[in-house]
Amino acid sequence: CxxxxxxxxxxxxxxxxxxxSAVAAIxxxxxxxxxxRGETIQGLRSSLLAAIETLSGVDSSVAVLxxxxxxxxxxxxxxxxxxxxxxxxxxxxxxxxxxxRKVSLSRNxxxxxxxxxxxxGARILTHAYSRVVLRVLEAAVESKxxxxxxxxxxxxxxxxxxxxxxxxxxxxxxxxxxDAAVGYIMEKVDLVLVGAEGVVESGGIINKxxxxxxxxxxxxxxxxxxxxxxxxxxxxxxxLNQQDVxxxxxxKADTLKTNQNLTEEHPWIDYTSPSLITLLFTDLGVLTPxxxxxxxxxxxx
Amino acid sequence: SGELMDLIRRExxxxxxxxPSETTVGNMVRRVLKVIREEYGRLHGRSxxxxxxxxxxxxxxxxxxxxxFSTPYPPLRANVIEAINELLIELEGTTDNIxxxxxxxxxxxxxxxxxxxxxxxxxxxxxxxxxxxFQVIVAExxxxxxxxxxxxxxxxxxxxxxxxxxxAIFAVMSRVNKVIIGTKTILANGALIAVSGTHTxxxxxxxxxxxxxxxxxMFKLSPQFLNEEDxxxxxxxPQEVLPFTEGEILxxxxxxxxxxxxxxxxxxxxxxxxxxxxxxSYIYRLMSELYHPDDYEL
Numbered sequence: 001c002x003x004x005x006x007x008x009x010x011x012x013x014x015x016x017x018x019x020x021s022a023v024a025a026i027x028x029x030x031x032x033x034x035x036x037r038g039e040t041i042q043g044l045r046s047s048l049l050a051a052i053e054t055l056s057g058v059d060s061s062v063a064v065l066x067x068x069x070x071x072x073x074x075x076x077x078x079x080x081x082x083x084x085x086x087x088x089x090x091x092x093x094x095x096x097x098x099x100x101r102k103v104s105l106s107r108n109x110x111x112x113x114x115x116x117x118x119x120x121g122a123r124i125l126t127h128a129y130s131r132v133v134l135r136v137l138e139a140a141v142e143s144k145x146x147x148x149x150x151x152x153x154x155x156x157x158x159x160x161x162x163x164x165x166x167x168x169x170x171x172x173x174x175x176x177x178x179d180a181a182v183g184y185i186m187e188k189v190d191l192v193l194v195g196a197e198g199v200v201e202s203g204g205i206i207n208k209x210x211x212x213x214x215x216x217x218x219x220x221x222x223x224x225x226x227x228x229x230x231x232x233x234x235x236x237x238x239x240l241n242q243q244d245v246x247x248x249x250x251x252k253a254d255t256l257k258t259n260q261n262l263t264e265e266h267p268w269i270d271y272t273s274p275s276l277i278t279l280l281f282t283d284l285g286v287l288t289p290x291x292x293x294x295x296x297x298x299x300x301x
Numbered sequence: 302s303g304e305l306m307d308l309i310r311r312e313x314x315x316x317x318x319x320x321p322s323e324t325t326v327g328n329m330v331r332r333v334l335k336v337i338r339e340e341y342g343r344l345h346g347r348s349x350x351x352x353x354x355x356x357x358x359x360x361x362x363x364x365x366x367x368x369x370f371s372t373p374y375p376p377l378r379a380n381v382i383e384a385i386n387e388l389l390i391e392l393e394g395t396t397d398n399i400x401x402x403x404x405x406x407x408x409x410x411x412x413x414x415x416x417x418x419x420x421x422x423x424x425x426x427x428x429x430x431x432x433x434x435f436q437v438i439v440a441e442x443x444x445x446x447x448x449x450x451x452x453x454x455x456x457x458x459x460x461x462x463x464x465x466x467x468x469a470i471f472a473v474m475s476r477v478n479k480v481i482i483g484t485k486t487i488l489a490n491g492a493l494i495a496v497s498g499t500h501t502x503x504x505x506x507x508x509x510x511x512x513x514x515x516x517x518x519m520f521k522l523s524p525q526f527l528n529e530e531d532x533x534x535x536x537x538x539p540q541e542v543l544p545f546t547e548g549e550i551l552x553x554x555x556x557x558x559x560x561x562x563x564x565x566x567x568x569x570x571x572x573x574x575x576x577x578x579x580x581x582s583y584i585y586r587l588m589s590e591l592y593h594p595d596d597y598e599l
Binding site for chain 2: 117278279285286287288290291294
């Protein structure tokens, strides 16, 4: 049954490359909930925890963890309201569907909030491949703005090239630059816009490796650093430095399973502290980094 | 009440379009809309604890999409009028509320700097002067030189006042203990739209690590960000900068006379408003208490 879970998850990610991995995880977990034969909330929780473990084994990114935690929280909140298990399960399934529908609208909400911040003639710097940033830039093009974009190549998987291709399709002038050229290009740029894989409690973000460097350069040259992220990426971590980010997020799932000595491996993500971020655009509104922890507290306490 | 809200929203849009730099008009419209929503919610039977804001919690627990306001309730009108009267009383008392906090922030033998003329700061300093002895340096704030009027009013209360030109701000800053200013608008990220010259003052204060205190009532808090519209830019006749009598030069040069300045939130230490003192990073919370997110765009 858990093996089917892995298959369904992989299939979801394959068939719909545009969907965020957290949403795919939540969809899979909802399907798992529908098929669950248990009779108690405790049983449900433990089987869900096992399911989330397996999903992290497929895709070890922060987003899957945040999606899973959100789903667990959703279960706990609903179970507090209804004591009868079968009624509770019906309500959960209904609310789960509504949640998935709302979440699919979140990228458009963010694009609507963010595109007024892109002025005519702006030069934007972005990092690696982010579907949310792509949506924001699409919205800016639709509102007839002219701007140009610099994308970092983003080694080791050259995700920046993928981003550049997608932007060229929208007729946006794009230049791909080396990761090392960020300091050089920063003086030409008007604003920096990046996505996030996870937003942590302090208001900082976890994103593809290289983001921290860009944020530091932007701060040094007084350029605004904007982050776009959906609210389901908020996660209950509080790293104080790079070492505090758990190893299970830094490396791909296969590497964690096969390799014992991680000091030779290159990490895939880094942590950017909230003092370097100007504003976060989420489907809950435009937030300053200090507002993020408020949102998390409202949910989890 | 849905119709009432649409009516108010339309009028609000017309008024803000007429003079975009007067943000308090829009703010008041948003406050009234929030009042209506609250009164409607109270009558509709929803508990007062329930959060009107979007939040992760609401995303997970809500049973359906947002409510509509079509159910009529006869007592709604009276409740709304009462709530608006309370709002009016609050507005009338703002300057006094701010002035009451003066004694906590101003101590004896301090040198305070301010710029231009602000009624709120005037009341603040006058209240402190009743019990403490301190000096005030006023930057004159060219080209309108409203600083002169401020100095005259302060000296009438026997406060030792000095007027100086804007160019001398940095030179004098090392002797100043605190900078207290008023503002035109507070933006959603904690930044200010204030009278031209305030950014210079703020940068000089940051350089000398002098605390910058902004005295402003809550109705100046606006849920907008600095973005493309730049509608706060207001330019007036450059007559003040270079008079029309200098005819020959006028053809060869461009003269601007901006009225407002943008001050980023990192330069501000404290906001003193009618509800107390707050840090700039807390502004988002005050905003969520005053306005409903659906009303941010009128």
